[in-house]
Amino acid sequence: RRSSTLIGLAALAALFAGTARAELHIGLSSVINGDTPTGSTPWLEAVFHTNTAGDVTLTMSNLMPAAEFTDDWMFNVLVNGGFDATSLVAHYISGPVYTLTQRSSQSDNGGSNMKAGLFNLHFAWTTANNANRFSGGRTVVMDFTGGGITEDSFDLLSAVDTRHGFTTAVSAAHIQGIPPSGSGSVRGDVVPPVPEPGSIFLFLGAAAGLAPAIRRRFAR
Secondary structure (H helix, E strand, O other): OHHHHHHHHHHHHHHHHHHOOOEEEEEEEEEEEEOOOOOOOOOEEEEEEEEEOOEEEEEEEEOOOOOOEEEEEEEOOOEOOEOOOOOOEEEEEEOOOOEEEEOOOOOEOOOOOOOOOEEOEEEEOOOOOOOOOEEOOOEEEEEEEOOOOOHHHHOOOOEOOOOOOOOOOOEEEEEEEEOOOEEEEEEEEEEOOOOOHHHHHHHHHHHHHHHHHHHHHHHO
16 A cells, blocks of 8 residues: 555656756747737747756747748846846857847847837847848757856846837847738747656556555545
8 A cells, every 4th residue: 555655656756857847938929019920829939948057058949931030039137136147158059140239237128119128138130131040940049158047047027118118028029021021029928838748657657656545545
């Protein structure tokens, strides 16, 4: 009897260990202003993965058709309890080359067409049709180090922009090439992680292991 209970508890522990992933997923799925991108949402996706405290890899994916491209993408980060992002070191890894602006405060509005508040991280890509345009189907990977940051450091709303901001967001981006010849800005929210198939099997195993103990308890 005790062994079945222990098996169930062990499986549950393994389940929670397996699903506790050090990642923050942000999906950009809501239009702030302008035209609506084509295709299913999210149109853009960002994943922050903590390697160790102070070392976070960011993967940015454009999930739209190839003709639609991102020229500006904004994020927030909290470093050592403050909004100064200038102490972080950025390492380019792969994908269309960007220009990254790191602010000492939440003061970057991304241009008057963004209208999503004030951020302290601003990625920008060329609008020219070349290898560095961040077009649909492409992915950018880079790394941040410093300040003891983790994925949770990027789970932060933008500051209110009293001049241009219609909303606040965890992330926002400007998209061009929306058919027939439009553009628009979109906002992002944190997306809960989806359990992996292995975690589901662990849950079933935990339930099977605990079921006899639960039945005995109610039988009493």
